Amino acid sequence: MHDIKYIRENPEVFDAALARRGAEPAAQILLALDEQSRALKTQLQDGQARRNEASKSIGKAKGQGDEETAQALMAEVAELKSKMPEIEEQEREVSGRLQNILGALPNLPADDVPIGDDEDENVEVERWGMPRVFDFPVREHSDIGPDLGLDFETAASMSGARFAFLRGQMARLQRAIGQYMLDQQTMENGFQECAPPVLVRDHAMFGTGQLPKFSEDSFQTTEGHWLIPTAEVSLTNSVSGQILDEGQLPIRLTALTPCFRSEAGSAGKDTKGLIRQHQFEKVEMVAIVHPDTSDDEHLRMTEAAESILKALELPYRKMLLCTGDMGATARKTYDLEVWLPGQDTYREISSVSVCGEYQARRMNARFRPEGESKGTQFVHTLNGSGLAVGRTLVAVVENYQQADGSVTIPTALLPYMGGIEKLEPA
RNA sequence: GGUGCGUUGGCUGAGUGGUCGAAAGCGCCGCAUUCGAAAUGCGGUAUGCCAGCAAUGGUAUCUAGGGUUCGAAUCCCUAACGCACCUCCA
Numbered sequence: 146m147h148d149i150k151y152i153r154e155n156p157e158v159f160d161a162a163l164a165r166r167g168a169e170p171a172a173q174i175l176l177a178l179d180e181q182s183r184a185l186k187t188q189l190q191d192g193q194a195r196r197n198e199a200s201k202s203i204g205k206a207k208g209q210g211d212e213e214t215a216q217a218l219m220a221e222v223a224e225l226k227s228k229m230p231e232i233e234e235q236e237r238e239v240s241g242r243l244q245n246i247l248g249a250l251p252n253l254p255a256d257d258v259p260i261g262d263d264e265d266e267n268v269e270v271e272r273w274g275m276p277r278v279f280d281f282p283v284r285e286h287s288d289i290g291p292d293l294g295l296d297f298e299t300a301a302s303m304s305g306a307r308f309a310f311l312r313g314q315m316a317r318l319q320r321a322i323g324q325y326m327l328d329q330q331t332m333e334n335g336f337q338e339c340a341p342p343v344l345v346r347d348h349a350m351f352g353t354g355q356l357p358k359f360s361e362d363s364f365q366t367t368e369g370h371w372l373i374p375t376a377e378v379s380l381t382n383s384v385s386g387q388i389l390d391e392g393q394l395p396i397r398l399t400a401l402t403p404c405f406r407s408e409a410g411s412a413g414k415d416t417k418g419l420i421r422q423h424q425f426e427k428v429e430m431v432a433i434v435h436p437d438t439s440d441d442e443h444l445r446m447t448e449a450a451e452s453i454l455k456a457l458e459l460p461y462r463k464m465l466l467c468t469g470d471m472g473a474t475a476r477k478t479y480d481l482e483v484w485l486p487g488q489d490t491y492r493e494i495s496s497v498s499v500c501g502e503y504q505a506r507r508m509n510a511r512f513r514p515e516g517e518s519k520g521t522q523f524v525h526t527l528n529g530s531g532l533a534v535g536r537t538l539v540a541v542v543e544n545y546q547q548a549d550g551s552v553t554i555p556t557a558l559l560p561y562m563g564g565i566e567k568l569e570p571a
Numbered sequence: 572g573g574u575g576c577g578u579u580g581g582c583u584g585a586g587u588g589g590u591c592g593a594a595a596g597c598g599c600c601g602c603a604u605u606c607g608a609a610a611u612g613c614g615g616u617a618u619g620c621c622a623g624c625a626a627u628g629g630u631a632u633c634u635a636g637g638g639u640u641c642g643a644a645u646c647c648c649u650a651a652c653g654c655a656c657c658u659c660c661a
Contacts, residue, residue: 187621190630197630200642201589219641226641346651388581513581521581521618 146506147247149179162253165260166468171250178243185236192229196222248351249358251473252503258477261467267480268467273451274460276484281548285487286539287418289546290315292570295419306416307408307423309535314568318541318554319426321561323534326428326453327401330531334449336399336430341379343402344370349382352508354474354500361409364423372405376429377528384433385508389524391515395442396433399531401426419535420492426534432527433510436502439525443499447479450495450531456557459540460484462491476501483536487543494536497529542568 152159156172163170199222203215259268286295294315300308311319330336350356350371355363355378364372373379380398389396404427408414415421430449434442447463454461466478475498482491502523505511511521545553552568559566 183621186630190621193631194629197642203589203641215641222641390581 146503147250147253148506149175149243149247152176153179159253163250165254165258166251166471167262168251171246175243175246178239178246182236182240182243185232185239189229189232189236192225192232196225196229199225245357248507252476252500254468254471254475255477255499258471259465259467260469262469263467264470266467267470268465270463270465270479272460272462273455274458274484276460276486277544279486283486283489283543284546285418286485286542288487289542289550289552290418292550293542293552293568294571304423307421309419309422314565315538317562317565318558318568319534319538321554321558322537322541323401323426323428325558325561326532326534326537327399329453329456330399330428330430330449334397334430334452334531336397336449336531339376339380339383339398339400341376341383341400341402343373343376343379343405345373345378345382346370349378349385352385353378353381353504354472354507358473362407364405364407373402374406375404375427375528375530376400376402377431380429380431381433381504381526381528382508384510384524387510388521389433389510389512391435391512394433394435394512394524395438398431398433399428401428401534419539422535425536428531428534430497430527430529430531433524434527435512436522436525439499439501439527442525442527443477443479443497446527446529446531447481447497450481450497450529453532453537454481454483454494457537457541457555459537459544459555461494472496472498474498474500474503476503481532483540485540485543487546492536492539494540495530495532498527500526500528502526 147159152172152175156176160170160172199218203218203222259266261267287297291297294312296310296312297308300310327338331338344366347356347369350360350363355371355374363374366372371378379402380400383398384396403424405424406422408421408423411421419425430446432442432446451461451463461481461483464480464482466475466480471478478496478498480493481495481497483494484490485492502525504526505523510524510526512524513521541555541558542552545555547553547567550570554562554566554568
């Protein structure tokens with residue numbers, strides 16, 4: 146959500162920023178609606194002022210027992226009132242349209258975000274770790290997995306495509322990965338562990354920006370609840386509508402939850418394996434911070450995600466997303482892409498975004514600056530995966546695979562594996 | 572799923588259909604007092620929009636949306652949320 150005042154004062158800057166994202170200019174239509182809406186408001190308020198004045202006089206007249214004057218005034222007010230609903234209706238319609246357009250616009254990219262159309266124009270910032278050299282034919286996880294407890298057929302029989310049924314040591318490994326990452330984020334990186342709802346209402350989805358534009362990406366129950374596509378929704382909305390004390394900031398939250406995505410529009414993409422599922426687990430990080438610190442927090446959060454990959458000794462690269470590849474709510478995003486030897490490529494495993502006040506405005510999440518009794522400011526919000534559990538599982542299986550089809554367990558995960566040191570093919 | 576009660580400013584909490592943007596207290600800010608502080612006293616303390624250089628004035632907002640009325644924090648309806656009891660159930 147954008148500040149209409151800012152647009153009023155900087156229409157060209159606003160449109161230029163939208164253009165960098167490849168979005169159509171919007172300032173002109175917004176300002177036209179804004180002007181109309183305000184003109185109608187004024188008109189309405191003039192009418193209301195006269196009505197209120199007359200109504201007060203009626204009260205006085207009645208108090209003095211002057212029934213005649215009261216009747217005359219009442220007639221006048223009735224006349225006045227007959228015209229008001231029409232203006233009211235117009236005003237509602239105009240400001241409704243204004244809100245709709247405003248609510249559907251993406252965030253403005255930060256100045257240092259590279260301009261580009263799609264992922265091909267993302268910029269590699271750094272690379273960590275050396276891809277392992279294999280002395281046997283490397284296989285994809287979808288190839289290795291079935292003998293280790295990764296069962297797509299059983300899942301398909303009950304749920305269809307893009308679901309997985311994990312068994313035995315494979316299920317255990319997924320649990321170990323989730324537990325390990327949650328422990329790291331809470332005990333090492335200062336995030337508070339949360340266990341939030343995974344079903345949320347419309348306004349929560351609007352607050353974090355999934356609605357109104359991206360409803361087709363998520364599942365909705367027959368009751369009207371949405372299944373969260375990421376715990377970002379639940380965690381960020383925990384401060385929705387609140388006025389925090391400056392001293393409470395920063396708030397750092399994390400949660401391990403299932404995430405649900407319809408993957409509409411990605412038909413034919415990543416159909417093999419665990420990469421793109423309707424349901425997957427993810428450890429999410431969210432930070433609610435003072436506006437002055439959001440850029441630093443962005444780096445901090447990215448490092449928190451990187452620390453997991455380093456501990457698991459998984460090679461990765463850090464990408465700065467270009468304007469065309471960023472999510473609608475982000476001002477700036479770093480993606481971490483893990484090396485998948487089976488696919489001979491780097492694949493996204495974490496996405497860390499700073500949203501500025503874009504979500505905070507939508508949620509009306511504010512803080513009260515220290516030492517001031519009045520006045521509030523919007524907080525800044527950030528979110529990032531720390532990390533996606535399913536894709537981490539893929540990365541472990543592919544990077545730690547052995548010639549005999551077994552998979553060794555990264556040292557960091559051993560304490561979570563209950564004595565299992567290797568996944569053995571059945 | 573059923574019944575009842577509730578939702579007021581940063582917080583607590585009054586409020587008979589007109590004089591209520593709303594008592595009082597707390598908190599916060601300023602001033603006085605003090606060497607300084609505490610305590611005390613005095614004053615000030617919501618937000619959006621419109622007009623205005625400004626002071627200020629107008630208007631809307633007492634969870635939200637409808638309605639009744641010349642006039643609604645106050646009456647009616649609906650929803651959301653909270654609490655209690657009942658029913659059911661991991």
